[in-house]
Amino acid sequence: MSQALQISLRLARGAFTLDVDLQLPGQGVTALFGPSGCGKTTLLRTLAGLDRAAGRVALGAAVWQDDAQRRFMPPHQRPLGYVIQEAALFPHLSVQANLNYGRQRAGAAAQAFALDAVVDLLGIGALMDRRPATLSGGERQRVAIARALATAPRLLLMDEPLAALDAPRKAEILPYLERLHRTLALPIVYVTHAMDEVARLADHLVLLDAGRVRAAGPLATLLAQPDLPLARQDDAGVVITARVDRHDPAYGLSRIAFDGGTLWVGETAAAPGDAVRARVLARDVSVARQAPRESSLVNVLPVVLDSVQADRSTALLRLRLGTPGAAPTWLLARITRRSADTLALQPGDALFAQIKGVALM
Amino acid sequence: MDAATWTVVWLTAQLAGLTTVLLLLIGTPLAWWLARTRSPAKPVLAALVTMPLVLPPSVLGFYLLLLMGPHGPVGQLTQWLGLGRLPFTFGGLVVASVIASMPFVVQPLQQAFEAIPERTLEAAATLRAGPLDRFFTVAVPLARPGFVTASVLGFAHTVGEFGVVLMIGGNIPGQTRVLSVALFEHVEAAEFAAAHRLAGGMVAFALVVLVALSLANRAQHADRAAPGAAR
Numbered sequence: 093m094s095q096a097l098q099i100s101l102r103l104a105r106g107a108f109t110l111d112v113d114l115q116l117p118g119q120g121v122t123a124l125f126g127p128s129g130c131g132k133t134t135l136l137r138t139l140a141g142l143d144r145a146a147g148r149v150a151l152g153a154a155v156w157q158d159d160a161q162r163r164f165m166p167p168h169q170r171p172l173g174y175v176i177q178e179a180a181l182f183p184h185l186s187v188q189a190n191l192n193y194g195r196q197r198a199g200a201a202a203q204a205f206a207l208d209a210v211v212d213l214l215g216i217g218a219l220m221d222r223r224p225a226t227l228s229g230g231e232r233q234r235v236a237i238a239r240a241l242a243t244a245p246r247l248l249l250m251d252e253p254l255a256a257l258d259a260p261r262k263a264e265i266l267p268y269l270e271r272l273h274r275t276l277a278l279p280i281v282y283v284t285h286a287m288d289e290v291a292r293l294a295d296h297l298v299l300l301d302a303g304r305v306r307a308a309g310p311l312a313t314l315l316a317q318p319d320l321p322l323a324r325q326d327d328a329g330v331v332i333t334a335r336v337d338r339h340d341p342a343y344g345l346s347r348i349a350f351d352g353g354t355l356w357v358g359e360t361a362a363a364p365g366d367a368v369r370a371r372v373l374a375r376d377v378s379v380a381r382q383a384p385r386e387s388s389l390v391n392v393l394p395v396v397l398d399s400v401q402a403d404r405s406t407a408l409l410r411l412r413l414g415t416p417g418a419a420p421t422w423l424l425a426r427i428t429r430r431s432a433d434t435l436a437l438q439p440g441d442a443l444f445a446q447i448k449g450v451a452l453m
Numbered sequence: 454m455d456a457a458t459w460t461v462v463w464l465t466a467q468l469a470g471l472t473t474v475l476l477l478l479i480g481t482p483l484a485w486w487l488a489r490t491r492s493p494a495k496p497v498l499a500a501l502v503t504m505p506l507v508l509p510p511s512v513l514g515f516y517l518l519l520l521m522g523p524h525g526p527v528g529q530l531t532q533w534l535g536l537g538r539l540p541f542t543f544g545g546l547v548v549a550s551v552i553a554s555m556p557f558v559v560q561p562l563q564q565a566f567e568a569i570p571e572r573t574l575e576a577a578a579t580l581r582a583g584p585l586d587r588f589f590t591v592a593v594p595l596a597r598p599g600f601v602t603a604s605v606l607g608f609a610h611t612v613g614e615f616g617v618v619l620m621i622g623g624n625i626p627g628q629t630r631v632l633s634v635a636l637f638e639h640v641e642a643a644e645f646a647a648a649h650r651l652a653g654g655m656v657a658f659a660l661v662v663l664v665a666l667s668l669a670n671r672a673q674h675a676d677r678a679a680p681g682a683a684r
Contacts, residue, residue, distance in 0.1 A: 142575055167578040168586075174579035180572040184594045193590075194580030236576075243580060 095119070095152040097247065097279065101138050103145035103303075110134055110145060110303040118152065120295035121273055121280045123311070125287075131303040132283040136249050139281065140174050141167040151247055171198075173240030173248040177256045179232040181224035187235050188220040191242050198243035205244035213275060214238050214268050230261040234268060241276075248280045254289060269293055287322075291315075291331050291371050292453040316422030318401040318408045323424060328408075329373035330422055331453075336362045345390075348452075352414025352421040356390045357450045369453040374408060376449040377425035381435065383444050391447035395423060397439055400432060407432035411445050423447075457626065458635075458650065465632040468543070469611040472550040476558040476607045477600070479551070484562035485588065506556040514620025517549050521621070541623045546631070549621040550611045557606040565599020566592060598670055605666050609659065 095118025103110040110131045116122045124132045137143040141156065141164070149157040156165045167174075181190050191211075195202045211217050214234040224232060233253060240248060253269075254262045266289070273280070273293060284290060290297065290311070297314045299306040299322070307320055315322060316330045334350035344359045348368055355370060362368055384392060395411035402408070407429045413421040423445055437443075487499055505513055520527045521539040531539055539545030569592055577587040593600075615633040622629030624638065632651060639648040 140579055142578070166583075167575070168581050168583050170579075172579065174576070176572060176576075178570075178572060180570070180576040182573065182577075182591060182595075184597075193577070193582070197581035197586070239580065 095246070095279065097139075097281070098148065098150045099135075099139065101135070101145040101147040101149065103134065103138065103143075105134075108134075108303060110138070112300075112303070112305055114298060114305060114308060116279070116281065116298070117296055118279050119277060121282050121293050122296040122298060123290045123294035124281060124283045124298050124300055125285065125290055125294075126300035126306075128285060130300040132285075132300055133251055134303075135300070136251050136281065136283050139247075140172060140249055141165060141170055142174075154246075168197075171201075171243070171246045173243060173245035174251075175233075175236050175240050175249070175253050176251045177253065179224075179229075179236040181227075181232055181236060181239070183224050185224075186220065187216065187222050187224070187227070190224065190235060191220075191239050194239060194243040198245075201244040202242060205242065207238075207242050210238050210241045213271055228261070229257050230264045233257065233261075233265055237268075237272070241272075241278075245278065248278050249283075250280060251283045252285070253282075254286070255284070266292060287325070287327055291329075292369065312422070316410060316424060318399060318410050318424065323374070323401070323408055326375070327373060328424060328426070329371055329376070330424055332370045332372065332421060334368055334370055336360060336364045336366050336368055338364055350421060351418055353393045355393075355447065355450050357452050360452050371451045371453055372423060372447060373449065373451075374424035374426040376447060377411075377423055378427060378446045378448070379409065379411070379425055379435070379437075379443045380446060381441075381443060384446060387446070389446050389448065391450060393423075393445050393447070395443050395445045397437055397441040397443055398422070399439055400437055402429045402432060405429055407437075409437070411443065413445075458647070460627050461630055461632055461635045461651075462654075464543075464627065464630065465612055468546055468550060468631055469608045471547055472554060472611045473558075473604055473607045475547070475551050476554060477604065480555065480558040480562055480603065480607075484559045485566055485592070487559070488563045488566035502559050503556050505553045510553065510614065510616025511620060513553060514549065514617040517552065517617065518620050521545060521548070540621055541625060541629060543622075543628055546618060546622045546629055549617050550614060553614055553617045554607050554610045557610045558603040561599045561602040561606060562596065565596035565602075569595050601666065601669055605662055609662060612655070612658075 097116040097118065099112055099114040099116065101110060101112050108131065112135060124135060126132055134143060138145040139149060144164070146159055147157070148159065155163060156170050157163060182193065185193065191207065195207065214237060216231065216234050216238055219227060219231060219235065227235065237253070254265060257265065270292065282293060294311045296309065297311045298308045299314065299320065307314055307317070312331055312333070314320065317323065322328055332350050334348040334355070337347040337349040337354060339346045339359060341359070345356050346360045347354050347356055348370060357370060360368065393413060395413055398410040398412045400407055400409055405428060407427055409425040409427065411423040411425060413423060425445060483502065487495060518540055519525050522528045523538060528538055531537065539548060574587055574591060577591045582590060613633060615637065618631055619634055622631070624630050624634050632655065636648055636651045639651065
């Protein structure tokens, strides 16, 4: 049975209009990404039923809203979990009672749900008797996530869950979110305007702009699309899903492998065979016609130039890795337009990508 | 305390107690509505509820007397229902007190409800709690200090009301002769010892209530934010 989330919603509120037709995959993390005021939060609230827009929302066969049938389920009847920036724990209840609040109301599925596993996963076992006011921001957010999961939802909606936290707190929670993502088969819709969170967590990406969908698709595809606004940002770059190939403890390096090549990265704690994500920023990639000899760069890969997108001073190259015919892995390279002209780059050219930095996520 | 004084104190306590209970029953949904609504009717209703705070009690009493009197609409209704007439009865006093003390109950409740963030109630909604469930398991516990203040103010103001009570109730021993009226009568009759007993008792009562209230609120705060809490 398809568990895809079908969304067709329209809303006009003053000067702002939301006009969205989307089909989101029923698994993995879908990031709703865009500048403030683009309608990310409004869209999420209408999915939860907290705000009302005209149209239709269905998760698999379950129709949550269908104006044609005059059907609108209020939020408390939708099997979803909802986590917002401010945690919004109940201040008059202990952590344990906060967790039980939704669990007791969510029926048999929630009773059978292994809450202990989520409590372990989020590392909040020691906080059960505490009141929310005595928790740190990061702890509160973890409790809020566990509280939402305790209802055994079929969809988890997260509205900038890390935005209210400072960098160390964010770093504290991100690994928990990654574990959540790996462990649960639960589709997650994740609203954010932070590219690093998208790169770490998302499988699919929806770009929103002024209440409209600018682009939607798999993360790796969208990040490598030079004509999207993402590619013009300073931290534009691709995400490559790979697995750990081997470690080289003598030099403190690890090698990761993916369709189309291997990359050396700083030594990782992940074991050989583990899946990892690597982010390669466009500004860290340059190209050469010949394989560089006696270079200090450890990562040089043969590529085929796919396209060139130039403005006045810079050129953004899309490079294709791997054997022709196989599913492509893309790289972006940002170079000066002058270099692009000097090298007389043309789509189809065989080049070598010289990669200065690879960040494992 | 002599029997007459005891009757006065007991009658006053009954009036204030019953009024407070009725006000909590009527005032809670009203305050909740006022705190959450965006209806254009809100300012009008809010003004009506606040009116007794601003109007001279004798003005309020005068109109209530007209309304409840044999030719007033409320009076005709009560007679049609077979309840007789309300003025100069205990029932009339209760109705008048409920109206006169309304703002003292509704305003603290409304403020307490308004202080509850929308997102906390929305969190309850996404945790499968329906509207009534949310109200009783989130809004009411979070508004507890508001309920304490509303009860105390409602009770104390009813005990202290004089103008409305005199207009509607008169001075019938055992029926409508409450503390404030009895005190006035003692002073009129130059019975200063009796007046002192009542007045002194009132002062002591007010002090005890206010100290208890402040202690209760402090306990509530300690409960919410433990010392040394990381915020």
